[in-house]
Amino acid sequence: MNLRDIDLNLLLVFDRMLAERRVSAVAQSLGLSQPAVSNALARLRRALGDELFLRTAQGMVPTPLAMQLAEPVAAAMSALHGALNQSTAFDPATSTRSFTLAMTDIGEVYFTPRLMERLNQVAPGIRISTVRNTAVNLRDEMEAGQVDIAIGLLPQLKAGFYQRRLFMQRYVCLFGKQHPLAAKSRLTLKDFASADHVLIQAAGTGHGQVDEQMAAQGIARKVRLVVPHFVAVGHILQSQPMIATVPEKLARALAEPFGLAVRAHPADLPQVAINAFWHARFHREPGNRWLRELLTETFAEG
Known part of the structure; x- marks a missing residue:
């Protein structure tokens, strides 16, 4: 034809x-x-x-x-x-545009404080909204322009999307400083197996891979509490003698405010890639391109 x-x-x-x-x-x-x-x-x-x-x-x-x-x-x-529209200008210093970012609760803890601080410096009129990147219709919302950029571990966003690596991160153990294991500088698998655990089942994200990896290695946990998201972990571990397996950047963000200890994980777990994703339809759109570059400048490692 x-x-x-x-x-x-x-x-x-x-x-x-x-x-x-x-x-x-x-x-x-x-x-x-x-x-x-x-x-x-x-x-x-x-x-x-x-x-x-x-x-x-x-x-x-x-x-x-x-x-x-x-x-x-x-x-x-x-x-x-x-x-x-290649001549259409986007001036972040004067823009009052609203952008929508899809991310997990981990993303909100780690990304939004630094992002808003950066925006206050270079784009004070811009507004940010966040939605969950676990939404079943995320692909359609990004294609329609309702979500500008998604951030996280999102293997389902492939065809029709661009992506940019922000960083790799490992999983660590997080627990209160009053926990008996806080006296140890390094945990063994025996320490890990004998402790009580909080299990975070963040449905729709790639973080479930860590649980699959431990199961494949035959590592058992004494799970005392199961929660559907990461946002309450700091509050829980602050008062309960349990351990959580969490991404390192979240652990570092929670450690000081909640009085928590961070230790290397005793299991052999792969690092995961945290990427920024955008739909091909908006690859050349000036505002979207500017925000992607800002995210890269602020968060990309290596």
């Missing part, structure tokens, strides 16, 4: 339908009527010889061909948008 055989406006409708999955939402987004959007989809179906989207209880679900076309069409739309 030659490009002259197809109206490129139809690809714009197709691209928005992939993000919105509802004709009414696409119509509102593009400033068109719903019949106009339906007509555009009908024309594209005839041109490509495929249904492209099937109506279900969950909305319009893309066919295999539509999914195959999704990434190259999104990349083409992004390239065109960037070319047409």
Whole structure:
């Protein structure tokens, strides 16, 4: 098929339908009527010889061909948008734009204080909102521009996304300074196995890999408490004689405020990559690019 055989406006409708999955939402987004959007989809179906989207209880679900076309069409739309708007200036010093970052509760503890301090210096009018990067629709929200950048251990964000390594981090043991093991400078696996533990099951993140690694190595824990997130760990360990296995940067952030001790983990655990992710559609968008560069300057190691 030659490009002259197809109206490129139809690809714009197709691209928005992939993000919105509802004709009414696409119509509102593009400033068109719903019949106009339906007509555009009908024309594209005839041109490509495929249904492209099937109506279900969950909305319009893309066919295999539509999914195959999704990434190259999104990349083409992004390239065109960037070319047409490359002269658009973004001045962080005067901007009042709002950015949305997806991150875990660990990210909020580690990233947001330093990020806000940096923004106060170079972009005092910019507002930051955070949402959980464990959301099941994170890919769609980033494609639609509702989330600008996601930060963390997110192996599910591959096709259609760019990523930039911020740092590698290891897992450590964290416990109160009054814990009997605080007198030791180095823990053994026997120490680890004999202690009571807090287990953090952060669903939807890659942090569950550490539990799988320990299980594969036959390392057992006496789990006394299971919590669904990391944010309460400091408060728990401050008053309870238990150990938690946590990422090192979180441990360092919690140690002084909560009077906690940090020790190297006795298990052989791999380091994990913490990356910043953004959708290909916004790779050349000036504001998104500026924020990515700021995150890199502030947090990237190595």
